[in-house]
Amino acid sequence: MNIYSFSGPSGTGKSSFALELAHQLEVDAIIDDGLFIMNGCRKAGTSAKFEKSAFKAVKRAIFSDDAHVEEVRVALQEVQPEKLMIIGTSDRMTIRIAERLGVGEIEHFYHIDEYRTSKQMKMAKFIRKTEGKHIMPVPFVEVQQNFFKRLVMKGFEIFSTKKEKIGETTIVQPDFHEDLLVYKxxxxxxxxxxxxxxxxxxxxxxxxxxxxxxxxxxxxxxxxxxxxxxxxxxxxxxxxxxxxxxxxxxxxxxxxxxxxxxxxxxxxxxxxxxxxxxxxxxx
Missing domain, CATH: 3.30.70.1350 (Cation efflux protein, cytoplasmic domain)
Structure with missing residues (x-):
C-alpha cells in the first residue's frame, strides 16, 4: 500500500480539497478525522467531529483509542486499498496516525499551501470562526444526523477538470465548536x-x-x-x-x-x- 500525507493547519480547507487531490493522485482511500473513507463511502471509524469536546476530538483524530484503531485496521485489511491518503494538521500528526494504524511509512507528503493561496486559507479559517462550519469528505447520506445537536447539511459536489463527478461533501457544526465571532x-x-x-x-x-x-x-x-x-x-x-x-x-x-x-x-x-x-x- 502506498501511503500519502496531506496536511495543513486546522480550518484551512483540507477536507474540502481532499477529494480533488485524491482524484489527481488516483488515491481511492482516505483517513480523515478518525474516519476511513473508500471511494466516497465510510468504511470504518468514527469522525472526531462527533465528539462533545475539542480535547476528545483531537484524541479521536489521532487514533488514541485502541478499539478505534482495531476497527479501522480490520477494515483496511479487508479492503486493501492500493493507495491511502492520511489527512492531518501536520506531517507529525499524519506520521503518528500511520504508525498507530500500522500501514507502513508515508512515502509522499503534500501540504494545503501548495494548492490554496494565503487569501483562500484565511477565508476558510474566517468561515470556521464565524459560522462554525466543518467539512466532511463524504456524502450527506453517510452522516448520521443524531450525532449532532446543530447544523448538518449537504455540502457540494466535487468535479474533475473533465467535469466528472468525483465526490460529495457534507457540512457540519460540531458540538465542541467554540463560540462564534459575529460581524455585521x-x-x-x-x-x-x-x-x-x-x-x-x-x-x-x-x-x-x-x-x-x-x-x-x-x-x-x-x-x-x-x-x-x-x-x-x-x-x-x-x-x-x-x-x-x-x-x-x-x-x-x-x-x-x-x-x-x-x-x-x-x-x-x-x-x-x-x-x-x-x-x-x-x-
Whole structure:
C-alpha cells in the first residue's frame, strides 16, 4: 500500500480539497478525522467531529483509542486499498496516525499551501470562526444526523477538470465548536472608511461597494486631494495596501481586489460620510 500525507493547519480547507487531490493522485482511500473513507463511502471509524469536546476530538483524530484503531485496521485489511491518503494538521500528526494504524511509512507528503493561496486559507479559517462550519469528505447520506445537536447539511459536489463527478461533501457544526465571532456589514465597511479617513490624500468617499464572499472585494469612488496629484498611482496603491492590512489585522482575512476610482479632485477634506453604499455579505 502506498501511503500519502496531506496536511495543513486546522480550518484551512483540507477536507474540502481532499477529494480533488485524491482524484489527481488516483488515491481511492482516505483517513480523515478518525474516519476511513473508500471511494466516497465510510468504511470504518468514527469522525472526531462527533465528539462533545475539542480535547476528545483531537484524541479521536489521532487514533488514541485502541478499539478505534482495531476497527479501522480490520477494515483496511479487508479492503486493501492500493493507495491511502492520511489527512492531518501536520506531517507529525499524519506520521503518528500511520504508525498507530500500522500501514507502513508515508512515502509522499503534500501540504494545503501548495494548492490554496494565503487569501483562500484565511477565508476558510474566517468561515470556521464565524459560522462554525466543518467539512466532511463524504456524502450527506453517510452522516448520521443524531450525532449532532446543530447544523448538518449537504455540502457540494466535487468535479474533475473533465467535469466528472468525483465526490460529495457534507457540512457540519460540531458540538465542541467554540463560540462564534459575529460581524455585521458595517464592521467591514467602517474598517475601510477609517483607512480612507486617516489618509491625507482622500478628501471624500462618494460610493462604497463591498462583497465578502467568496473573497472580499471592495469598489470605492473617491475625491482625491488636488494638492497631492504627484505620483497619484503610487499613493493609491499604498491606500490599497493599507486597506488590505487593516482588514488582515482586524478580521484576519485579505482582499481579493480593491478597486479605487477617482471621481474628481478637491482641496479640502470633508467629514467622511458614505453617500451611496452597497454592502453585501452572502455566499
Amino acid at each position: 456589514t458595517k464592521d467591514f465597511t467602517q474598517c475601510i472608511r477609517q483607512v480612507c479617513e486617516d489618509s491625507p490624500y482622500i478628501m471624500d468617499v462618494t460610493k462604497l461597494q463591498f462583497t465578502l464572499y467568496p473573497l472580499p472585494i471592495a469598489k470605492l469612488v473617491l475625491v482625491y486631494s488636488s494638492n497631492e496629484t504627484e505620483r497619484m498611482d503610487e499613493k493609491l496603491y499604498m491606500l490599497q495596501q493599507q486597506i488590505n492590512q487593516a482588514f488582515d489585522e482586524q478580521f484576519e482575512i485579505e482582499f481579493d481586489t480593491i478597486d479605487l476610482q477617482v471621481e474628481h479632485l478637491a482641496s479640502q477634506k470633508k467629514p467622511l460620510k458614505i453617500k451611496k453604499q452597497a454592502a453585501v455579505v452572502e455566499h
